[in-house]
Amino acid sequence: xxxxxESGPGVVKTSETLSLSCTVSGGSISGSxxxxxxxxxxxxxxxxxxxxxxxxxxxxxxPSLKSRVTISIDTSKNQFSLRxxxxxxxxxxxxxxARHGGDHRIDSWGQGVLVTVSS
Amino acid sequence: SYVxxxxxxxxxxxxxxxTITCEGSNIGRKSVQWYQQKPGQAxxxxxxxxxxxxxxxxxxxxxSNSGNTATLTNSRVEAGDEADYYCQVWDSSGxxxxxxxxxxxxxx
Numbered sequence: 017x018x019x020x021x022e023s024g025p026g027v028v029k030t031s032e033t034l035s036l037s038c039t040v041s042g043g044s045i046s047g048s049x050x051x052x053x054x055x056x057x058x059x060x061x062x063x064x065x066x067x068x069x070x071x072x073x074x075x076x077x078x079p080s081l082k083s084r085v086t087i088s089i090d091t092s093k094n095q096f097s098l099r100x101x102x103x104x105x106x107x108x109x110x111x112x113x114a115r116h117g118g119d120h121r122i123d124s125w126g127q128g129v130l131v132t133v134s135s
Numbered sequence: 136s137y138v139x140x141x142x143x144x145x146x147x148x149x150x151x152x153x154t155i156t157c158e159g160s161n162i163g164r165k166s167v168q169w170y171q172q173k174p175g176q177a178x179x180x181x182x183x184x185x186x187x188x189x190x191x192x193x194x195x196x197x198x199s200n201s202g203n204t205a206t207l208t209n210s211r212v213e214a215g216d217e218a219d220y221y222c223q224v225w226d227s228s229g230x231x232x233x234x235x236x237x238x239x240x241x242x243x
Binding site: 062063064065068078079116119120121122123126127128 | 166230
């Protein structure tokens with residue numbers, strides 16, 4: 017069974033770039049017909065989809081974040097990554113990496129990592 | 136963009152039936168997933184393809200979807216089912232994953 021694990025700094029300064037990685041174990045990113053994506057959850061609030069990347073390379077982003085988000089895959093490390101630029105306090109959240117198939121059910125989630133944006 | 140609307144909260148007593156709705160324009164034409172999230176934990180898929188349960192999910196969880204409303208039903212609520220529940224679809228017109236705002240299920 018595939019497992020996902022987020023990693024990255026827990027604190028990012030206002031206006032800087034948030035960078036997170038997700039390491040996939042128990043399965044290969046390359047050659048698997050899945051989407052690899054990121055979802056965030058501000059404290060006490062609901063789930064907010066950030067974006068996903070298909071294993072073939074196509075990317076899909078939340079329109080509200082599209083100008084600030086980049087998702088990429090590193091097949092050599094079996095990892096995928098998130099970059100979110102120009103962060104503000106409103107970007108403080110638990111960030112989850114996740115996998116969804118062509119039917120778009122999210123069947124695997126990382127445990128989540130809290131990222132706080134602070135000046 | 137596509138919007139999913141859920142009631143903020145639902146309360147039931149143990150053993151009773153809990154029903155959580157998810158409203159969206161012609162949602163009956165989409166495939167709906169439901170997730171359960173307990174405090175401090177990642178969400179867990181409990182229903183997919185409107186009505187299917189992943190292995191390990193109790194039979195008391197069921198789903199339906201028609202018209203403008205999808206529904207998650209828990210036919211015999213237990214104290215351990217207290218959690219937040221989210222509906223989710225893929226909006227093919229915009230190529231987006233969309234979540235509902237979430238419903239907090241309280242077991243009285």
